[in-house]
Structure formats: structure tokens, C-alpha cells
Amino acid sequence: QQxxxxxxxxxxxxxxxxxxxxxxxxxxxxxxxPWYQQFPGKGPALLIAIRPDVSEKKEGRFTISFNKSAKQxxxxxxxxxxxxxxxxxxxxxxxxxxxxxxxxxxLSVIA
Amino acid sequence: DTEVTQTPKHLVMGMTNKKSLKCEQHMGHRAMYWYKxxxxxxxxxxxxxxxxxxxxxxxxxSRFSPECPNSSLLNLHLHALQPEDSALYLCAxxxxxxxxxxxxxGEGSRLTVL
Numbered sequence: 001q002q003x004x005x006x007x008x009x010x011x012x013x014x015x016x017x018x019x020x021x022x023x024x025x026x027x028x029x030x031x032x033x034p035w036y037q038q039f040p041g042k043g044p045a046l047l048i049a050i051r052p053d054v055s056e057k058k059e060g061r062f063t064i065s066f067n068k069s070a071k072q073x074x075x076x077x078x079x080x081x082x083x084x085x086x087x088x089x090x091x092x093x094x095x096x097x098x099x100x101x102x103x104x105x106x107l108s109v110i111a
Numbered sequence: 112d113t114e115v116t117q118t119p120k121h122l123v124m125g126m127t128n129k130k131s132l133k134c135e136q137h138m139g140h141r142a143m144y145w146y147k148x149x150x151x152x153x154x155x156x157x158x159x160x161x162x163x164x165x166x167x168x169x170x171x172x173s174r175f176s177p178e179c180p181n182s183s184l185l186n187l188h189l190h191a192l193q194p195e196d197s198a199l200y201l202c203a204x205x206x207x208x209x210x211x212x213x214x215x216x217g218e219g220s221r222l223t224v225l
Contacts, residue, residue, distance in 0.1 A: 032212040034212050034213065034214075042218055043217050043219050044201075044214075044216050049213065093212035098159065098211045101154060103153055106151075
């Protein structure tokens with residue numbers, strides 16, 4: 001059973017556009033929701049994270065929106081750039097459950 | 112640059128070989144992890160070391176053996192691997208034992224089993 005469902009699997013966005021990746025979870029014990037960015041040949045890097053007590057967190061061009069009642073959260077990348085092209089993983093942890101990853105979204109930003 | 116250092120970056124081994132992957136962090140983090148990542152898949156947790164205690168994903172075969180010589184070092188000993196074990200092996204650390212979501216990953220060791 002997949003604990004964190006992520007969509008879309010791949011995404012192509014024009015330079016300057018908005019990239020949106022969505023995730024949904026079932027386990028209400030989750031209390032930490034990070035997003036990881038991974039470039040080819042590199043390890044994942046923590047991009048931004050949110051806890052359920054806030055509905056939105058913004059860091060530069062990256063924003064997490066969190067809907068606790070719907071058990072959904074999403075990553076918005078504003079003014080997307082070719083350098084943002086990477087694989088993005090949503091994840092969740094909490095309770096006795098270690099970090100669980102979504103299946104990943106491969107983002108391509110084209111000029 | 113990542114503050115979790117993994118060596119070697121690439122490793123090719125036969126099915127009868129014994130080799131080790133090494134990981135080091137100097138951030139004073141309290142927990143360290145081994146993950147396995149196949150192409151186009153998310154990282155998959157293998158082992159967790161925290162407070163000198165090992166937590167195992169029971170689906171990991173015994174041909175993988177972790178070792179934690181001290182709080183900043185984590186090794187993964189490999190023996191009698193199979194070609195399907197070829198993957199990117201990622202080491203990670205986290206500042207807090209309770210929050211396993213804030214992970215700092217190394218760049219990984221790319222393992223090929225012939």
C-alpha cells in the first residue's frame with residue numbers, strides 16, 4: 001500500500017511558468033511533510049518542508065500548500081527555470097513511521 | 112556540496128566479491144541511514160542507526176550488513192550480491208532521532224554487480 005501518492009509522474013513547463021506537483025497521504029500520524037529535489041547522479045536534497053499546523057510555507061520561488069482536512073499537499077515552483085529541471089519527491093514522516101517517499105515527478109523546464 | 116561524504120562513488124563487483132561502502136558525516140547528527148535507489152524510483156530505506164541502535168528493514172537480505180564504528184561513520188558491507196542489487200546506495204543523516212524526515216543525503220555510491 002502506497003502511503004504517499006504523488007502526481008503527475010512527469011511534467012513539462014515553459015520557462016517562467018508555474019510548476020505544480022501534488023501529493024496525498026492517508027496516515028494521520030504524519031506530522032512532517034518535506035519535498036526533496038534530486039538531480040541526475042546526485043543524492044536527494046531537502047528543498048522545503050511543512051508541518052500540519054500551517055497551511056502554506058514559502059521559500060523564494062518554492063511554496064508548499066497544505067490541506068490537512070483533505071490530507072493533501074502540493075509544491076508550487078513559481079517562475080520555473082531550466083535549472084529547476086530535476087526529479088521531485090514528496091515525503092511524509094511521523095508517529096512510528098520513518099520517512100515515506102512518493103514515487104517522484106520528473107520536471108523538465110523548457111526555454 | 113553535501114556534508115555527507117560517501118566512498119567510493121562507483122563500485123563494480125562480482126557476485127563472489129566482498130566489498131564495503133563508507134559514509135561519514137561531521138554535522139553531529141544523531142541518526143544515520145542507508146537507502147537503496149533504483150533508476151526512476153524513490154529511495155528505499157534499508158537501515159537506520161541511532162544511539163548505537165540498529166533498526167532494520169526486514170525485507171533487506173542478509174548479504175547487506177551495516178556497521179557503525181562511531182557516531183559519524185556508517186559502513187555497508189556487501190557479500191555475495193546479485194545483479195539485481197545494482198543500484199545507487201545513498202547514505203543520509205538527520206539531526207534529530209525523532210524526526211526522520213529531515214535528511215541530509217550524500218551523493219551516493221553507484222554499485223554494479225556483474
